[in-house]
Amino acid sequence: KAGVTQTPRYLIKTRGQQVTLSCSPISGHRSVSWYQQTPGQGLQFLFEYFSETQRNKGNFPGRFSGRQFSNSRSEMNVSTLELGDSALYLCASSTQQGLNTEAFFGQGTRLTVV
Amino acid sequence: DAKTTQPTSMDCAEGRAANLPCNHSTISGNEYVYWYRQIHSQGPQYIIHGLKNNETNEMASLIITEDRKSSTLILPHATLRDTAVYYCIVRGYSGAGSYQLTFGKGTKLSVIP
Numbered sequence: 490k491a492g493v494t495q496t497p498r499y500l501i502k503t504r505g506q507q508v509t510l511s512c513s514p515i516s517g518h519r520s521v522s523w524y525q526q527t528p529g530q531g532l533q534f535l536f537e538y539f540s541e542t543q544r545n546k547g548n549f550p551g552r553f554s555g556r557q558f559s560n561s562r563s564e565m566n567v568s569t570l571e572l573g574d575s576a577l578y579l580c581a582s583s584t585q586q587g588l589n590t591e592a593f594f595g596q597g598t599r600l601t602v603v
Numbered sequence: 604d605a606k607t608t609q610p611t612s613m614d615c616a617e618g619r620a621a622n623l624p625c626n627h628s629t630i631s632g633n634e635y636v637y638w639y640r641q642i643h644s645q646g647p648q649y650i651i652h653g654l655k656n657n658e659t660n661e662m663a664s665l666i667i668t669e670d671r672k673s674s675t676l677i678l679p680h681a682t683l684r685d686t687a688v689y690y691c692i693v694r695g696y697s698g699a700g701s702y703q704l705t706f707g708k709g710t711k712l713s714v715i716p
Binding site for chain 1: 708
């Protein structure tokens, strides 16, 4: 069974540009969450999607947005990139929402903003 | 989510059991304890989770105290590949149909040859 797939693995962008990251969940998983990891702030929650609906959003500016498609694949977009957006962006999927449901992470997309 | 307290770092000899403690004194009755680990620059790997009973799988055992205020993750025979940051997470309902994982700083486990 294939794991969570994130593309691209590495990305270099210039300040002011925008970027779109993709996440394909494990087959049959309907819940997708996104996290940002930086050395200073650690792993921080960005969004959670279930059945194409955003269920929750972390404390990030409106430049960060996302969506989920009918096949459960998800994308996140960051507009007007800043140097501080350089981070490892991680996606996790689970079969459903709930406290007793494991979430499995992808390998992440390493974004560097120059 | 309840906050967790973990030691910043620990060492363990290869082949010995690694016991990683976690305090979560404010945990609520319906909140689960989850453990993940992250090897450098990779995505976090799910290890195990539990509510109040002890749990065991092919990777590890999770021991939760009776009052649920603390837990211990046990790796029975640590290998060099177990060197990683281990995160203890108390997972609760975040509102609006969300059950996000809230990561702390974790414990850096170093397995020594």
